[in-house]
Amino acid sequence: MFLTRKRGLITWIAAAITSLLLVIGLPLLNQTAEKAQAAVTLRVFAAVSLSEVLPEIESAFIAANPSLGATFVNTFDSSGALLNQINLPANQSAGIPDIFISAATTQMTSLQTAGQLASGWPVTIATNRLVLIRPNTPTSPAPSPTIAGIDRLTNSTTSSPPRTGIRGIAIGDPATVPAGAYAQQALQSTLSGCGAGSYNTLLNSPTANKLVFASNVRNVLAAVQNKTLSGNTIDAGLVYTTDQRISNSTTFITTVAQNCHSSIVYPAAVLNRTTNLTAATSFANFLSSSTARGRFTTRGFGTP
Numbered sequence: 001m002f003l004t005r006k007r008g009l010i011t012w013i014a015a016a017i018t019s020l021l022l023v024i025g026l027p028l029l030n031q032t033a034e035k036a037q038a039a040v041t042l043r044v045f046a047a048v049s050l051s052e053v054l055p056e057i058e059s060a061f062i063a064a065n066p067s068l069g070a071t072f073v074n075t076f077d078s079s080g081a082l083l084n085q086i087n088l089p090a091n092q093s094a095g096i097p098d099i100f101i102s103a104a105t106t107q108m109t110s111l112q113t114a115g116q117l118a119s120g121w122p123v124t125i126a127t128n129r130l131v132l133i134r135p136n137t138p139t140s141p142a143p144s145p146t147i148a149g150i151d152r153l154t155n156s157t158t159s160s161p162p163r164t165g166i167r168g169i170a171i172g173d174p175a176t177v178p179a180g181a182y183a184q185q186a187l188q189s190t191l192s193g194c195g196a197g198s199y200n201t202l203l204n205s206p207t208a209n210k211l212v213f214a215s216n217v218r219n220v221l222a223a224v225q226n227k228t229l230s231g232n233t234i235d236a237g238l239v240y241t242t243d244q245r246i247s248n249s250t251t252f253i254t255t256v257a258q259n260c261h262s263s264i265v266y267p268a269a270v271l272n273r274t275t276n277l278t279a280a281t282s283f284a285n286f287l288s289s290s291t292a293r294g295r296f297t298t299r300g301f302g303t304p
Contacts, residue, residue, distance in 0.1 A: 041071050056295045083110060134251050139227045151193060180213065
């Protein structure tokens with residue numbers, strides 16, 4: 001009898017402890033599950049000139065929103081190349097990307113016209129400037145006369161005595177690279193201080209094509225740093241001021257006047273294909289916050 005009662009008591013105590021652990025543990029399990037469900041991955045397609053500043057802004061967003069559990073997957077390239085990726089059927093069906101940031105209005109307008117943007121977008125988050133740069137140490141013999149401005153890129157390659165003219169100027173491919181499109185506009189312009197209408201002359205030089213196209217603006221920067229692109233000697237290039245700021249191997253020549261080309265703007269948008277609309281909208285709004293603007297200005301961007 002005593003043993004039976006003892007066993008019953010032990011069973012009752014064990015059951016009570018189990019119930020207590022469940023009472024205590026279930027809320028913790030629920031909280032863990034809620035946190036796991038709240039975690040979200042945001043995929044961002046962004047202009048390659050944002051390669052340094054965007055991760056800084058994302059880190060600030062994560063710190064300001066710890067409960068969101070957000071992580072970011074970034075794809076950087078020219079805005080035209082990114083637009084082509086966005087339009088791939090596989091990306092469309094997968095809801096990739098959640099957010100797009102271009103370096104011009106052209107690509108964003110294409111998506112807007114196609115009805116691919118969420119309501120209320122795009123919003124301009126930053127601006128930039130176009131600059132002419134050269135290698136710190138030009139390939140010998142150095143161009144003569146020295147490159148001094150965007151309006152002097154067609155200086156004669158022959159004279160008496162003979163001089164070394166410009167052999168190659170790197171720009172982004174105007175068809176897909178916003179920086180290249182801005183460069184083309186600046187070189188075509190005949191306004192004072194612009195390119196003196198030299199684009200076609202440089203493109204169709206009788207001796208060799210003086211304009212060498214790169215697939216994005218960072219490849220233009222690399223071409224000037226390395227002094228070569230596609231087998232051509234590069235004496236100068238047109239990039240954004242923010243690109244030149246990260247380079248120790250190039251020398252600033254001049255900033256291109258803003259009236260020589262369209263305004264350089266960075267529109268951002270949430271795509272309506274996203275499966276993370278709330279989180280994507282929260283981050284896209286954060287791109288216009290005072291914190292984000294501080295990061296942009298520190299990196300040399302302008303803000304609207």
